[in-house]
Amino acid sequence: MLNMSSAQVVDPSPDRTARARIRDAALHLFGEVGFRATTVRAIADRAGVSAPLVLHHFGSKEGLRQSVEEHLVTQIREGKFATMTGQLTPDELSMRANAEEFAPAMSYLARALTEDAEVGRHLYDRLYQDALVYLQAGEDAGLIRPTGHPEARAAALLNAGLAQTLLRHHLERVLGMDDQVEAMLAIGPPLLDLYTDGLFTDSRIRDAFSTASPSEGTQP
């Protein structure tokens, strides 16, 4: 908010239509600092246009948000953003490319997930359905253990995956990593170990919970 007026006019391709530049600028700023903290003038500055032009094209700041979100919803439908749940990882290079390309959208969606925005619900529901069928397919193929609570398991695992994106800044900080990709790579092995062997050495802890009360929680 301080030197918002002096925001650099990033014009990677100055020939693109002003309307597109405005929408990109809005996505970037909304994702970075949030909708309310972003001023129409800051969006205009970043897109290299005047403030009234923003409203000329989108009617209002709220209309601009809706346009941004509609664009995101189509991308959600196309199955992008699956990487938010923990990288599917072809290789590090493509991870970096993906992270860079979708960083603004990811920031926006991360924000939308923790507030109760329509687009956040949309994304979560999609990822949840994906997780359900993915886990079921793994079960059918004999790769994933069966469970008596498929919905709860899918949701819990989805949350665990999303958390690595939502809390990426903290992850980088405590692990001393320089960027998100590095941090994601660092937690890969321990997560694979967790998913393969579990965390406990035996069933004593689970037994303790199941005898104490018929259903219970867990620890870090």
Added chain:
Amino acid sequence: MLNMSSAQVVDPSPDRTARARIRDAALHLFGEVGFRATTVRAIADRAGVSAPLVLHHFGSKEGLRQSVEEHLVTQIREGKFATMTGQLTPDELSMRANAEEFAPAMSYLARALTEDAEVGRHLYDRLYQDALVYLQAGEDAGLIRPTGHPEARAAALLNAGLAQTLLRHHLERVLGMDDQVEAMLAIGPPLLDLYTDGLFTDSRIRDAFSTASPSEGTQP
């Protein structure tokens, strides 16, 4: 924001000092809708006082936030909020009591964790240290599996636990639960199974990742 002026003046104990009522009202509203979206007048209404009195006691809206956060930091130091990472669960009744008592603070801190607020870093660092020593103690006691990446594992598990709080609204929605405690109880068993047996039936998936590249990620 609509009928913010008609916010009910919740006065559970009208004898408490105005200063305390103001701080409570601020914590509640900041946690509910965020700092920027909360007006000084709304805080004053909720506390049953006038807007200038808020500033008389705390200097400015920003000063009020700092006062709120200082109060939270002392509570963090006292080790409250450990339940954010997945309930330690004495029993359902105390879970509900705890959830109710700390709901406003939890909302505030959940928000602080996903933005990059000072108090959020403070909380995360504390929980991370707790997780590290907790897991190490479990290892020493022979209950937790050893790992070659204790920091990364602790951070990843901490995130997974926190996610259940950060994404509680989505969890409730997709599982059709009525409140957070119910949802937490629902994911307890699958998480215990995950921690006890793992998710995969054998090590094929991990092997595939370790042969493909020396370090890699995961799926929902």
Added chain:
DNA sequence: GCCCGGACTGAACACACGTTTAGCATGTTG
């Protein structure tokens, strides 16, 4: 009684910001 300081209020101020208005180019159509 008098004074002083602190809690407290209604009214007003100042600024930020979304939005509106009026107008200027430029290109296209009749």
Added chain:
DNA sequence: CAACATGCTAAACGTGTGTTCAGTCCGGGC
């Protein structure tokens, strides 16, 4: 050429909101 639409801007307007001002009430010390 006239008429008009389109993309765009500078300037101004109106409102919401943090903050300040001036003053009231009240309790305690002298």
